Amino acid sequence: MPASLPSNTPPGRPGDPPGTGATWRNKERREPMLTLNRRALLAGTALVWAALPASAASFLDVGEQEPISILINSSPWYGGFEAVVDLYVEQTGNEVSIDATPYAGVLEKARNAVRTAESPYDILNLDQSWNIEFYQQDVLRPLDEVVAGYALPPEVITCGDSYFWNPEKNFRTREGGKLMAVPPNCNTHVLVYRSDVIETPPATYDELLTACQAAQDRPNLYGFATRGERSQGINYDYMPFMLSYGAKFVADAEAGDYTVTINSPEALAALQQFLAVQRSCAPDNVGAMGQGDVIQLMAAGSAAMVETVVAAWANYTDPTKSAVVDTVAAAPMPEGPAGRGVPIGNWHFTIPRNIPDERAQAAMAFMQWFLTRDAQMAYAEAGGIPVRSDVIEELSAEPEYAWMKAYATNLAAGVQALGFAEGASVDQVMALRLNQALIGELSPAAALNTAAREIEAIFAQSGRQTGTLPALAE
Incomplete structure (x- = not known):
C-alpha cells in the first residue's frame, strides 16, 4: 500500500491503531x-x-x-x-x-x-x-x-x-x-432432512406437505420450516414454490416487457401451498423466523425437514453445533406443476x-x-x-460431500429470478406482503395484488414498459 493512506481507509490497515476494525x-x-x-x-x-x-x-x-x-x-x-x-x-x-x-x-x-x-x-x-x-x-x-x-x-x-x-x-x-x-x-436452496425421520425425501410439494404433517410431533419435532420473517429471506424462500408453479415476477425482462405477473393464478397457487406447509408444519412463530432460526431448528434435531441455502450445510455437520451430524441429508428441491424451481442467490x-x-x-x-x-x-x-x-x-462421490449431488441438481434448474435493476426494491415489497400473508394480516390474493401494484409503480418510476395482470379475486 502507499505510505500515505486515504482518509477513508477502513480501520485495521497497516499503521492504524490495532484492534479497531477489519x-x-x-x-x-x-x-x-x-x-x-x-x-x-x-x-x-x-x-x-x-x-x-x-x-x-x-x-x-x-x-x-x-x-x-x-x-x-x-x-x-x-x-x-x-x-x-x-x-x-x-x-x-x-x-x-x-x-x-x-x-x-x-x-x-x-x-x-x-x-x-x-x-x-x-x-x-x-x-x-x-x-x-x-x-x-x-x-x-x-x-x-x-x-x-x-x-x-x-x-x-x-x-x-x-x-x-x-x-x-x-x-x-x-x-x-x-x-x-x-x-x-x-448459492441455491436444498431440502435438508433427517434420514432417521424421513425415509424418502418428497419429490413434489404435495408430497412435502403430506410428509411434514406425518413426521411432526409438535412441539418436540416440527415437520418443516423455512424463513418467514419480514426480510428478503421470505421472498427468496417462497421463490422455489413460485418458480415450480410456473410463476414469475415480470413477463420478459430481457426483452424489455416489465408487465408485473406476480399476481397470476400460478403465483397464487404457489403462495397457498407455501402457506399451507408453513402453517401446518413450522413453529407457531414462523412469521418471525430468520435464517439462523431455521438452521438452529435442524441442527438441534427439532425439525424433520428445512429449506435452507446450501451455504448453511457446514452448520449441520459440525459436531460442536449439531445434534444431527450422523443423520442429516440433502435432497433436490421438490417439483411443482411446472417442474423444479430454483432461484440462484x-x-x-x-x-x-x-x-x-x-x-x-x-x-x-x-x-x-x-x-x-x-x-x-x-x-x-x-x-x-x-x-x-x-x-x-x-x-460428490465422497460420503461426507454427498449433499453436492443435490446441489448440482438444483444448479441445473437455477435461474436469476430478480435479474433487473429494481430487484432490491421488488424484494422489499415482496418481503412485506408475503409476511403479511403468512401471519394473517392479508389474504394470499390481497398480498399478491398489493405487491403487483407496488411493483408496477417501481417500474413506472424507472421508465419501464410495465402494467399488471387483472387483479385476483380477494
Whole structure:
C-alpha cells in the first residue's frame, strides 16, 4: 500500500491503531517459489502457473502483491472463506484484510466505497439483487481491464450469467456482456432432512406437505420450516414454490416487457401451498423466523425437514453445533406443476474503479488464485461452497460431500429470478406482503395484488414498459 493512506481507509490497515476494525491477515514475506515478472503483471498480462510442491500443485503463484481489503457478508459460508484466505496468506505472504459485515450493512458500505474519492476496499462482495445498480453506474472495473483478455476458467459456474453486463441491453447476460465479477459462491436452496425421520425425501410439494404433517410431533419435532420473517429471506424462500408453479415476477425482462405477473393464478397457487406447509408444519412463530432460526431448528434435531441455502450445510455437520451430524441429508428441491424451481442467490466479487491500478491487480491476483482447482478444494473442505464443476463432481462421490449431488441438481434448474435493476426494491415489497400473508394480516390474493401494484409503480418510476395482470379475486 502507499505510505500515505486515504482518509477513508477502513480501520485495521497497516499503521492504524490495532484492534479497531477489519482484521488483517499477514505473514512475514518470503521469497516466492517461482519469481513472477511483476512488470508483466502490472501491464495486465496473464498470471503464470508455478512449479509448486505436490501439496499445492494447482495453486497459482501470484507473486508479491499489494495488501488488499475485502468487504464481505458475515454469512453461513463465511468460515470457509476465512479459512481459504488464511491459506492464501500462508502460501503467498500477501496481506489480506476482511471486513465481515452483517448482511444488512454490506450494501451501504459498498455504496459509500464507490462514491468516495478512493475506495477503502479492493474487493466488494455484492449480492445478486444489488449488483446491477453498480453495473449501471459504471463504478466497477470490467475484469479484462485489469488483466487483458481475462475469462473465467471453463469449469467455473456462471450462476445464471449474472457476472456479465451488457450495457446496451441494460441486462446481465453473457451475450455481448463484459465480465464484471467472479463467484465466491453460487448459492441455491436444498431440502435438508433427517434420514432417521424421513425415509424418502418428497419429490413434489404435495408430497412435502403430506410428509411434514406425518413426521411432526409438535412441539418436540416440527415437520418443516423455512424463513418467514419480514426480510428478503421470505421472498427468496417462497421463490422455489413460485418458480415450480410456473410463476414469475415480470413477463420478459430481457426483452424489455416489465408487465408485473406476480399476481397470476400460478403465483397464487404457489403462495397457498407455501402457506399451507408453513402453517401446518413450522413453529407457531414462523412469521418471525430468520435464517439462523431455521438452521438452529435442524441442527438441534427439532425439525424433520428445512429449506435452507446450501451455504448453511457446514452448520449441520459440525459436531460442536449439531445434534444431527450422523443423520442429516440433502435432497433436490421438490417439483411443482411446472417442474423444479430454483432461484440462484449468488454473490459477486467485484473490483471498484476508484482504486489505484496496483490494488486492482492485487485484487485480481487473489480472485484468480481463489478460482483454481486446489483453492476450491480447500474452500470446500473448510465448509465453503465450491464454484467449479470439476470440484463438485469429484467431491460428490465422497460420503461426507454427498449433499453436492443435490446441489448440482438444483444448479441445473437455477435461474436469476430478480435479474433487473429494481430487484432490491421488488424484494422489499415482496418481503412485506408475503409476511403479511403468512401471519394473517392479508389474504394470499390481497398480498399478491398489493405487491403487483407496488411493483408496477417501481417500474413506472424507472421508465419501464410495465402494467399488471387483472387483479385476483380477494
